[in-house]
Amino acid sequence: MTITDPLNRVHTNPVTLGRSRERIGLITEAARRAGSYVAGAAHRPVFPSADAVAGLDVFRRPLQDDPIPAREVLAELDTFGSPATTVLNDGRYFGFVTGGTDLAAGAAAILAGAWDQNAGGMSPVTSVLDEVACGWVIDALGLPSTAVASFNAGATVANLTGIIAARDALYARQGWDVARDGLAGAPALRIVVGEEVHASALKALRLAGFGxxxxxxxxxDAAGAIRADAFPADTDDRTLVLLQAGNVNTGASDPFEEIIPGVRERGGWVHVDGAFGLWAAASPRLRHQVAGVELADSWATDGHKWLNVPYDSGIVIVREPEDLTRAMAGDAPYLRGAASAPMYKGIQISQRARAIDAWAMLASHGRHGLAQLVERACDLAGRFAGALQAGGATVLAPVSLNQVLVQFGDEDTTAAVIAAIERDGTCWAGTTVWKGRRAMRVSVSDVATTADDVDASAAAMLRCWEAVRA
Known part of the structure; x- marks a missing residue:
C-alpha cells in the first residue's frame, strides 16, 4: 500500500501505513456505531432506564497497566455508554432549553472532528469560517454591523466575556487600566439586574470579581420581566446593567427600549443575557418581543440552544470591537495572527472550532429557515400549553416564546408527576420553582420536534398525572 498526497510525499513506512489503516477503520466503525445510535433513538426511553444507568459501573475501575485496543475501547463505550444517554435530539426532550442537533451542523461536526483544527491557532479554514459565521450571527440578530462576535463554550462563558469587557471599558472611561493596575483599589462599580436574573449571569459576575x-x-412583573417603572433613574458612568432576553421559565424579555437609552446616555453599560431569547430577533414575527435589544453594548447567546448545533457553543457579541480586544487580547512571541483571530476575542487561546458547526447550520437554513425554526418551536410550545390546559393542568404564565410553565394540582402532586414522566420514558421535562411554587417547565427547542411529538408527550404527561391521582 502506498499513500500519496498533493505534495508528492510517498508514505511506505510499515508503521505509518498500519496507523493509517487503523485510524481509517476506527473512524468508519465509530461512524457506523453513531448511525446505529441515531437510528435506535426513537425506540428508547428519553431518560435511560435504571438498568442502563447501573451498567455504567463497568467504567468505574482502576486504570489498568496495559493498553486496550482502541476498537475494544470504542465497543465498550458504545455497549454500555449509549444505552445510558438521555435522548436529547429526537424531538421529545424538553428540559433546560436544550436544542437537538441540526443535520448539517451534526455532519459538519463529524468532519470538523477529523480536521482537528485549533481555532485559536493558525488555521486558515477555521479563521475564515469563524469570520463568516460571526458576521452571519450579528446580521441575523439585527445587531450593529460594526459589532464583533466570538464563539466560546456556552452562555455562561459568553456572559463572563461580555461582563469582563464591560468592566474594563467602564474602568477605562475612568482612566483606570485593568491590564496594568488590576482590580485592587479600583473604583467601585454599580451592578443592576432584575429579580429573575439567570444563575449563569450571577456566576459570571462573581467570576468577574463582583460580589x-x-x-x-x-x-x-408577572411574566418575570423587569418593571421599567421600578428601574433606577440614577445610573451613571460606573454602572453595569444586566438585562435578559428570554426568561428561563416564561420566555419573557425585559423592556429594552424603555431602559437601555437612559443607561447609555448616562454613561453606563448594558449587557444582555440572551441565551435563547435573543434568537427571537431573527424572526420577523417575534422580534417585537425583543424590540430595542440592539441598543445594548454587549450580548450573550447560545448556539447549542435554538441554533441546534452540537455542544458546546456560546457566542458573545460586543458593540465596539476595541472593548472586546482590550479585555481579551494576549500576546507571546510564538503567537502570530490578526487582532480579529478568535484567541484575541475570547478567554481561551486553544479552542474547538465551534464556528464550523454554526456556519453549516446557518448556510443550510438561510435567514428564512432560521426564522421558521424559531417560530415553529414557539408554535409547538403554544400547542403544548393548549393540550395540557385542555387536560386540566394549569399553565402559570402566558406562552410568549418556547417555554411552557405548568402545574398539576398542588406542589407535591406536580413533583410526583414530573418523576412519573421521567419513568414513563415518552418524553422528559424539568422541574422549576416559579413565584415560590413548584412547577414543570417544558422547553421546545429541538429542531426534530414535531406536532406528533408534542401530542404524544402531552398525552403521556396527562396520563402520568392521572396515574398519580389514582
Whole structure:
C-alpha cells in the first residue's frame, strides 16, 4: 500500500501505513456505531432506564497497566455508554432549553472532528469560517454591523466575556487600566439586574470579581420581566446593567427600549443575557418581543440552544470591537495572527472550532429557515400549553416564546408527576420553582420536534398525572 498526497510525499513506512489503516477503520466503525445510535433513538426511553444507568459501573475501575485496543475501547463505550444517554435530539426532550442537533451542523461536526483544527491557532479554514459565521450571527440578530462576535463554550462563558469587557471599558472611561493596575483599589462599580436574573449571569459576575453585596435587584412583573417603572433613574458612568432576553421559565424579555437609552446616555453599560431569547430577533414575527435589544453594548447567546448545533457553543457579541480586544487580547512571541483571530476575542487561546458547526447550520437554513425554526418551536410550545390546559393542568404564565410553565394540582402532586414522566420514558421535562411554587417547565427547542411529538408527550404527561391521582 502506498499513500500519496498533493505534495508528492510517498508514505511506505510499515508503521505509518498500519496507523493509517487503523485510524481509517476506527473512524468508519465509530461512524457506523453513531448511525446505529441515531437510528435506535426513537425506540428508547428519553431518560435511560435504571438498568442502563447501573451498567455504567463497568467504567468505574482502576486504570489498568496495559493498553486496550482502541476498537475494544470504542465497543465498550458504545455497549454500555449509549444505552445510558438521555435522548436529547429526537424531538421529545424538553428540559433546560436544550436544542437537538441540526443535520448539517451534526455532519459538519463529524468532519470538523477529523480536521482537528485549533481555532485559536493558525488555521486558515477555521479563521475564515469563524469570520463568516460571526458576521452571519450579528446580521441575523439585527445587531450593529460594526459589532464583533466570538464563539466560546456556552452562555455562561459568553456572559463572563461580555461582563469582563464591560468592566474594563467602564474602568477605562475612568482612566483606570485593568491590564496594568488590576482590580485592587479600583473604583467601585454599580451592578443592576432584575429579580429573575439567570444563575449563569450571577456566576459570571462573581467570576468577574463582583460580589453579592454589589448587586442591586429590580422588581419584575408577572411574566418575570423587569418593571421599567421600578428601574433606577440614577445610573451613571460606573454602572453595569444586566438585562435578559428570554426568561428561563416564561420566555419573557425585559423592556429594552424603555431602559437601555437612559443607561447609555448616562454613561453606563448594558449587557444582555440572551441565551435563547435573543434568537427571537431573527424572526420577523417575534422580534417585537425583543424590540430595542440592539441598543445594548454587549450580548450573550447560545448556539447549542435554538441554533441546534452540537455542544458546546456560546457566542458573545460586543458593540465596539476595541472593548472586546482590550479585555481579551494576549500576546507571546510564538503567537502570530490578526487582532480579529478568535484567541484575541475570547478567554481561551486553544479552542474547538465551534464556528464550523454554526456556519453549516446557518448556510443550510438561510435567514428564512432560521426564522421558521424559531417560530415553529414557539408554535409547538403554544400547542403544548393548549393540550395540557385542555387536560386540566394549569399553565402559570402566558406562552410568549418556547417555554411552557405548568402545574398539576398542588406542589407535591406536580413533583410526583414530573418523576412519573421521567419513568414513563415518552418524553422528559424539568422541574422549576416559579413565584415560590413548584412547577414543570417544558422547553421546545429541538429542531426534530414535531406536532406528533408534542401530542404524544402531552398525552403521556396527562396520563402520568392521572396515574398519580389514582
Amino acid at each position: 453579592e453585596s454589589q448587586i442591586e435587584r429590580v422588581p419584575t
